[in-house]
Amino acid sequence: MFSMLRKAADPRKIQATLRATHFNGELKYLPQTTFSQADLAYALEAAARTYEAVERADRRPSTALLLRFGQLCSVREPALLDRLWQHTKGHPFPRKSDLVGCTVPEEFHHLVLDDEPGKETASRAAMVSSLRAAALRAIGHLLMQRPQDDPNPHTPQVAAVALTRATQGLAEIVDGTEEWAEVVQLPPAIREWLAWELRSLGHGEVAHTLADPRGDTIN
Incomplete structure (x- = not known):
């Protein structure tokens, strides 16, 4: 980086x-x-x-x-x-x-974030903000027809439109209203893309929550 x-x-x-x-x-x-x-x-x-x-x-x-x-x-x-x-x-x-x-x-x-009550919400907002930035980066590579240049190895398997819709749904996570309930309903390729980004950001536990509808966790 x-x-x-x-x-x-x-x-x-x-x-x-x-x-x-x-x-x-x-x-x-x-x-x-x-x-x-x-x-x-x-x-x-x-x-x-x-x-x-x-x-x-x-x-x-x-x-x-x-x-x-x-x-x-x-x-x-x-x-x-x-x-x-x-x-x-x-x-x-x-x-x-x-x-x-x-x-x-x-x-x-x-x-700089305060070490005060509510820091968990601030951390979650920062995480989602990072995911959105990563999605914009990947969408840029997709639109240039160079998805292999993106650091996320799953980018060549996703569509720019699907990735755009996924990032729009992340707004609910920041508010804490839906948590990851809607995200786990996304197509497997998008969930794999998100899980990789979450792990690269140091959020391995959150990545584990991206289980498919059958309950199989993405590895």
């Missing part, structure tokens, strides 16, 4: 972000077109080997590096931030208790 976001980042926006922060390096050493691992490591003010290990998933990034990465690569959409956090930290975008002792860039303040 780090590699995907790095390659998709606009180098001019990265340079603009660095120019507005307390960047200690020289901007003239950064490229104008694409950023390599070494370039982004320089922009993150991290060792090249450190960032390379993070991108290969051989090393878990520090909270500071993860926040800085999101800032540089313009990852500000809540669902994508949550997905990045789940991918690297195993839990949703941070609560205040996750950031004790850490400096949080001001633009992230409104996204």
